Amino acid sequence: MSECSERTTEERLARDGRVDSATETFVAHRNLLFTVAYEMLGSAADAEDVLQETWLRWADVDLGTVREQRAYLVRITTRQALIRLRTLRRRKESYVGPWLPEPLLTAPDVAEDVELADSVSMAMLLVLETLAPTERAVFVLREVFDISYEEIAEAVDKTPSAVRQIAHRARAHVAARRPRAVVSPDETRDALTAFQRAIETGDLQRLLDMIAPDIVLLTDGGGVVQAALAPVIGADRVADVLGRIDTQMVLQPAQVNGYPALVLRRGGEIDTVMAVRIDDGLITGLYAVRNPEKLSRIDRETAVSR
Structure with a gap:
């Protein structure tokens, strides 16, 4: 997103009084979101970039339509981390x-x-x-943060049944x-x-x-x-x-x-x-x-x- 687009978004949110509420919620969950991203990526720099993307998307959300704000933020963070994780995997292939x-x-x-x-x-x-990217996301969200299978399913675009199977495989892989x-x-x-x-x-x-x-x-x-x-x-x-x-x-x-x-x-x-x-x-x-x-x-x- 361009600097101009970001500024336009912030100005619009300021006019309708939503910036304070959106910011307050984001800041309250920031450490959690950083930890989710870091555990998925193993890179603090990339985790910070994911948080930036999460904030830009969160700032555009109609908060009145969000039933559970923490879960919604985790979902955005997970999706952005998955995108970046696949890029990181390609980068690691050429790592010295x-x-x-x-x-x-x-x-x-x-x-x-x-x-x-x-x-x-x-x-x-x-x-x-x-672990494969989706397996890593499911393991982190379920085993570390105890997020429900239904919420994880929304975050990784899978059915709850598929997430349960992925979680089972990931647990066995990690346990070994x-x-x-x-x-x-x-x-x-x-x-x-x-x-x-x-x-x-x-x-x-x-x-x-x-x-x-x-x-x-x-x-x-x-x-x-x-x-x-x-x-x-x-x-x-x-x-x-x-x-x-x-x-x-x-x-x-x-x-x-x-x-x-x-x-x-x-x-x-x-x-x-x-x-x-x-x-x-x-x-x-x-x-x-x-x-x-x-x-x-x-x-x-x-x-x-x-």
Whole structure:
């Protein structure tokens, strides 16, 4: 939509007194809508674009015809996210090296909502990447936000019966790939503290004791900065990579995507954000985001909610 069209819409809404009501409702649900879009896309920048599209469409709606405003906004957001998700999939096909979700600095209280924290964790977002677009939308809306099959059906243009079948398939798919048990933030924090100390001291044996034999390290540089172009698999290989971290790097704990993580800084600038996956007391996955385009939000807290 052109700037002129947007201005015309805003002027018209202002004249009939609807801007305040529309804006108030949108702002009240903004964090929810952002979380829906982010969980579907794994990109905060694209989630923000989806919210912009959602607002433009919401501003043109006759509010008097809307029975449930929250559901209506979620429907618009879901449809816009599905459109963008298909575009993102084409973009990822030409992405250099492993693709990881954009990390978000989240408030400590997100960790208190175990289901929300799990749903935005790096590990879960990577599992969601393996779903088809519609399956991902249905899973997120049903399992994370507990939206009814009827409302989801309207959002994805399917029948409620079809949505139930899609939800069943998506649940089975995710269950086979998600961490074997939900690890509490306290457990993750303790493991991360020991992990940080092992890296800083160069204690190779301690590192090997903490990581699983089949650990997988993914590094996302996007072809912009140096990063492994394929997954690094196996305890010895991963420990070797970690042992080469620049000693000038400062490792700082942070709350990222609902869980404790490490932010690596060089000369005060963010170089890498590293999240972990823990299964049965061992670190089984390391996710190191280095692409500068994905690190722009990590210095400011992003609100997510259900």
